[in-house]
Amino acid sequence: MLDHDLKEQLRAYLERVTHPIELVASLDDSAASQELLALLRDIESLSPQVSLRTNGTEPRKPSFAIHRTGTDVGVRFAGIPLGHEFTSLVLALLQVGGHPPKVAAEVIEQVRNLEGEYVFETFMSLSCHSCPDTVQALNLMSVLNPNIKHIAIDGALFQDEVNERQVMAVPTVLLNGLPFDQGRMTIEQIAARLDSNATQRDAERLNAKAPFEVLVVGGGPAGAAAAIYSARKGIRTGVAAERFGGQVLDTMAIENFISVSYTEGPKLAASLEQHVREYDVDLMNLQRAEQLIPAQEEGGLIEVRLAGGASLKAKTVIVSTGARWRNMNVPGEQEYRNKGVTYCPHCDGPLFKGKRVAVIGGGNSGVEAAIDLAGIVDHVTLLEFDSKLRADEVLQRKLRSLSNVTVIVSAQTTEVLGDGGKVTGLAYTDRHNGESQRVALEGVFVQIGLLPNTDWLKGTLKLSPRGEIEVDARGETSVPGVFAAGDATTTPYKQIVIAMGEGAKAALSAFDYLIRLPVAEVEEAAA
Incomplete structure (x- = not known):
């Protein structure tokens, strides 16, 4: 065996x-x-x-x-x-x-x-x-x-x-x-x-912590890099993360991380955490940030309030809260989430063996999902809003070679259909002629991109129309002492290697900010 x-x-x-x-x-x-x-x-x-x-x-x-x-x-x-x-x-x-x-x-x-x-x-x-x-x-x-x-x-x-x-x-x-x-x-x-009683005990423990010189909010590749670069400067560093590893934990094959020809998300996330723990970093997992309160005066303390009722204070904050899967925002999607509507073909594909499914999205993620699912399910229908697929040509060629895949372009998904307990179909509008169509199926795999995790920052930091944190070349935001890095920012190209570089840059910028503060302010804030 x-x-x-x-x-x-x-x-x-x-x-x-x-x-x-x-x-x-x-x-x-x-x-x-x-x-x-x-x-x-x-x-x-x-x-x-x-x-x-x-x-x-x-x-x-x-x-x-x-x-x-x-x-x-x-x-x-x-x-x-x-x-x-x-x-x-x-x-x-x-x-x-x-x-x-x-x-x-x-x-x-x-x-x-x-x-x-x-x-x-x-x-x-x-x-x-x-x-x-x-x-x-x-x-x-x-x-x-x-x-x-x-x-x-x-x-x-x-x-x-x-x-x-x-x-x-x-x-x-x-x-x-x-x-x-x-x-x-x-x-x-x-x-x-x-x-x-865990929430109350946790809040009491967090509230008792002394202010950090750098507080990193988010534990993905950008947050891990920021924490390591900060800790190596010998300054008091903390990381508050809802789940350390972030979106990397939901990634299967990683083949473009330079110098590593192949790895998988959970393995990389474990390596990131191990590396962070090699330094004097206060890693606070299972902590979701809910509010950022800027310093009341230049050089003062910034406050981050957490979902469990606790708050952390820091001289500088690096926001690296990443992004999440984008929803279709159509009737039936939330009702049938995890009852046929899913976002992970690698995880959930085997549950649909021999069944009919749809993949929403014609980019690389959508086409890769359709290819993977075609080997498991009875039939895959791929729907793309645009008039053509946007995936790499090599992936499109592979998709076209599969006999149990149907590709429909210019298709606007309008509703997920179900019987109250599970998905039974999908409705879409043909954008060529405006006609409504229905597809009978048992599963819907949504692969239409990402949304930044920045809702908690609205009204505090300047955000782009897409909800991304606006940053300059140094990773600085619109609020003094607050920096940002990774998929939550306006930095183009959402890639692991780019997020790590941006996290390191934000940490160096935060350190530069700290050393330029008047000595009295630094000593007072750290007291």
Whole structure:
């Protein structure tokens, strides 16, 4: 099942297991069950600490549990956790086997102290790069707290259950049989949701922090670069980010990051965070900025108010809040979001296997999505508002070679249709003749660009008509002491490498601003 190199890597990992673990498989006569059995036998053969039995009673087959022998500590998988979920499998083996997790001590204590009974089910797909974070977070929580149970379910393998429970996006998490949340989640986020006092404690902790010399708001490539460049100057630096990594976490293949021929978004985001943590940076994750209050006088403190009720103060602020997927803003889009309307073909594509879907958008992202989906779904209809596709010609040639793709240009999407529970079709207007048309389908993948995350800055900073923060060549905004970088700004070409450069430049500009302030002002602000 596993090749030689992978076996040797896994063997080395399993040497860290300190408590015996037992694999308990629930199987039937299917080919998938035989594949899972081969995988589990390989794992058993790699460590004397691992045993296997095949008399499990889990109703989902194939599935298996990983138990710490003699205890009720364990996690479960329904499916064969390969692809992006192989790392989740390895971590589950180690953590159930007693290897300590790389999580802050206060988070571990918070999870252990959660009261109540929690049964989580996570529907994921093996091609989803957002799913492992959620699966790994809930697996670890089930290891730390015996009152928490979790099973990760491969939606592509259990299509009947996906259809019955109307799961149309991954990861989808259910708690005690009811919807809990969708999308990438960290252990800190989930624990905060379950801990009713977490918000108040967090606000008190943040309010007590001394003013920063540089406060970076946003944790994507621009924010990470700004933090590193600031910290290297030896000045007090903080980062407040809603989710560290930003939009990079939702990016699959990255092939234009100079000197790195190929990487994936989550991997790059993890590297960015690791690099930032090598410096004396106060990284405050899960913090959404809601208001920027300029200094009352030149050289005074700038205040950033956060969603949880806390506020942070700083001598300078670098805004790098990035951008988000643009919505179509048509009737039915929000009603059927994650019920057929989705924005990630890599994550959610497997859930639409054998079905009819539409892709909205004829740029590179839209055409790439259509190409990817064509290998999974029954038929793809690509709709483009313009009179021609805007994607690179090499992508268009590939698209035209696919027999199960229909391209419709000059099409203005007007409504997402559904039956109240899920998407059933799409309505559009033919811009050539004004006629209304309908397409019967089960999924809509929206790929029409980005919107800057700057709503919280309206009326404070000067924004462009597109909502981008207006910056000069130094990254300065319209407010003294406030700088900006990355996809939230008017800097053209929204690329990772450009965002990093702009973040570094903004940090250097902030430092230059600080050293030019009168000494008395700097000392007073830092007091």
